[in-house]
Amino acid sequence: MKKIVLAMFLISAVACEQNKIGFVDNVKLMDGYQEKIDIESRYKVKAEVLNKKRDSISQAFQLEAQAFQTKAQSMAQDKAQEEYGLLQQRGQFIGQQLQQEEQQMQSEGQTEMDSLISRVKREISGYGKSNGYTYILSGGEGGSVLYGADTKDLTQDILEILNDKYKK
Numbered sequence: 773m774k775k776i777v778l779a780m781f782l783i784s785a786v787a788c789e790q791n792k793i794g795f796v797d798n799v800k801l802m803d804g805y806q807e808k809i810d811i812e813s814r815y816k817v818k819a820e821v822l823n824k825k826r827d828s829i830s831q832a833f834q835l836e837a838q839a840f841q842t843k844a845q846s847m848a849q850d851k852a853q854e855e856y857g858l859l860q861q862r863g864q865f866i867g868q869q870l871q872q873e874e875q876q877m878q879s880e881g882q883t884e885m886d887s888l889i890s891r892v893k894r895e896i897s898g899y900g901k902s903n904g905y906t907y908i909l910s911g912g913e914g915g916s917v918l919y920g921a922d923t924k925d926l927t928q929d930i931l932e933i934l935n936d937k938y939k940k
Contacts, residue, residue: 791906794926799912
């Protein structure tokens with residue numbers, strides 16, 4: 773009889789254990805995170821600089837091609853074709869260089885964003901551990917929370933922590 777009472781007590785104690793659960797709206801969190809905003813604006817500026825460079829090089833190359841067309845009319849056909857081939861090769865080389873610069877910039881930006889996302893995940897995990905959460909779920913676009921009470925939304929708390937740490 774004592775064993776049954778003890779078993780019932782243990783079952784009721786386990787059943788009464790509450791899991792502390794919260795969620796974070798990833799979209800709001802990332803949109804409000806100053807470091808992400810700074811990274812995006814930095815790469816926007818880099819992209820604008822690269823576009824201006826591309827436009828400038830393209831215009832110079834077009835002027836060179838137009839000058840060649842004028843010059844080619846007075847050249848022997850063999851010589852004109854040879855120089856035209858060289859001009860095409862130079863154009864391809866310039867295009868490849870610009871494409872490599874763009875890919876490098878995108879790769880650097882992606883690496884920075886991946887690092888930022890890792891820091892955000894670590895911060896959420898640390899917040900959960902230090903505040904006694906059993907689970908912190910992902911909300912927002914692509915998240916797993918279809919509904920969550922506003923009192924369980926930890927987005928603003930974590931956003932403040934992230935922005936405070938970023939300022940330091």
